[in-house]
Amino acid sequence: MHNDTIVALATPSGSGAIAVIRLSGQEAISIASKCFKSVSGKDLNQQATHTIHLGHIVEDKRTIDEVLVSVFKDPNSYTGENVVEISCHGSSYIQQEIIQLFLRQGCRMATAGEFTLRAFLNGKLDLSQAEAVADLISSDNEASHQIAMQQMRGGFSSEIAKLREELLNFASLIELELDFAEEDVEFADRTQFKDLVERITFVLKRLIDSFAVGNVIKNGIPVAIVGEPNVGKSTLLNALLNEDRAIVSEIAGTTRDTIEDEISIGGVGFRFIDTAGIRDTKDVVESIGIKKTFEKIEQAQVVMFLVGSPQLAVGSNAVESFKIEIEKIKNKFPQKQLLVILNKIDQITDSELANLRTDLESHSSNVIPISAKTGFGVEQLTNQLLNLINTGALRNNETIVTNSRHYDALLKAFEEIQKVQYGLDTDLSGDLLAIDIRQALYHFGEITGEITNDDLLGNIFANFCIGK
Structure with a gap:
């Protein structure tokens, strides 16, 4: 199915300084040679691999471009086939003329991800590495880039492959025992097998737990900025983004809808959501905005609850009311990380701030005083956001799972390994143990592509860009 020659634009469509057109297939070099005239008169078919040649793309006597x-x-190529990459000038007209020329010469337009699919089919990449290519292309911060690079280099694959190989060796010995069932012999040392199962269980738990961090790093950590009207939520968003993204005014209820934007902090992507102020209102439009606020809190990983310090400094009743509001947020969203932000501290005295912090810190451990208007405390806030996210695995270059397909396969493999563990503890017969081991091996194979099917490949590579 994949022995013809394909062609596609490998760079983004549209005009630019340079564009790259890629061909792959057994006839890629011979087809390119028909349309390429080297300035030195070289025959492209006779040139060594990994060489670059200057010349012109021509059709009959018409020169299309110097390339x-x-x-x-x-x-020795990305796809494992003959590959030709043509760097031409970035005119959309030139790009289309060259591609149409190769189509007339017998090439076929590549489908989404077909170059990487061929790399997988030809053994240049395993399936998890191929998926990492798409993650690398879409990475937009240091953390997601680092994870994708590690996976593409085979860090995750090699860890899974090693576990699978050891498990496969024991599975072979147990299968051998079944062939000699009448002799009642054991080829597989049960003590060593228990140690292996415990080690596999430990690694699987670590990989499964890493998905909670990996998924939010890959997609950006959503942070909801909430609070009553006019406490400085939009001012804080502008301070974090370092631009006037949200409208700021003294009028309560200015923000009627949610405003979202992303920035990278310490190499990790954060998606900040400025929400409408929470209060009782009869304004229909503002009510809709407040309803959306609670929807955004549901979606957020971190909730920053703002309060204006001057509002609390007026007396103990205001502080007690705010504590009640904190409890409401905690009870309604118990799984969310909550930061309490004392804003507008430039408008109160140092002693008032000290009293507020003492009072509130007995109720919430994450209390951060800031002035969004002057920028004071914003750096401390961003550092605290990073501390809430477990980036230790990133610093230690540990394997982090970011792909939901891998996560699902790991959960299923873990379930089967638990059955194997139970079987060993209860002296289950070898034939029943073998069934659970085969299932665990199957789910390991799903991750790296030893076990696959056309539907799975179609779903994975359909998400790639054409030309990769």
Whole structure:
């Protein structure tokens, strides 16, 4: 199904300084040579792999563009096939003319992700590495880039492959025992097997637990900025983004809808959501905005609850009311990380601030005083946001799972390993143990692509861009 020659634009569509057009297939070099005239008169078919040549793309006597042609011969190419990459000028017209020329010469337009699919089918990448290619292309901060690079280099694959190989060795010995069932012999040392199962269980738990961090790092950590009207939520959003993204005014209820924007803090992507102020109102539009506020809190990983310090400094009743509001948020969203932000501290005295902090810190451990208007305390706030996210695995270069398909397969493998553990503890017969081991091996194989099918491949590579 994949022995023809495909062509596609490998760079973003539209005009630019340079565009790259990629061909892959057994006839890629011979097709390119028909349309390429080297300035030195070289025959492209006779050139060594991993070489670059200057010349022109021509059709009959018409010169389309001056180009650089890179030649990669199988199997030492990205796809494992003959590959030609043509660097031409970035005119949309030139790009289309060259692609149409190759289509007339017998190429076929590549489908989404077909170059990487061929790399997988030809053994250049396993399936998890191929998926990491798409993650690397879409990475927009240091953390997601680091995770994708580690996975593409085979960090995750090698960890899974090692576990699968050890489990497979024991599975083979147990299967051998079944062939000699009448002799009642044991080829697989049960003590060593228990140690292996415990080690696999430990690694699987670590990988499964890492998904909670990996998923939010990959997609950006959503942070909801909530509080009563006119406490400075929009001012804080502008201070975090370092631009006037949200409208700021003294009129309570100015923000009627949610405003979202993303920034990278310490290499980790955060998606901040400025919400409408929470209060009782008869304004229909504002009521809709407040309803959306609670919807956004549901979606957030972290909730920053703002209060204006001057509002609390007026007396103990205001502080007690605010404590009640904190409890409401905690009870309604117990799984959310909550930061209590004392804003507008530039409008109160140092002694008033000290009293407020003492009073509130007995109720909430994460109390941060800031002035969104002057920028005081904003850096401390961003540092605290980073501390809430477990980035230790990133710093230690540990494997982090970010792909929901991998997470699902790991959960299923863990379930089967638990059955194997139970079987060993209860001296289950070898034939029943073998069934659970086979299932665990199956789910390990799903991750790296030893076990696959056309539907799975279609779903994965359909999410790639054309040309990769």
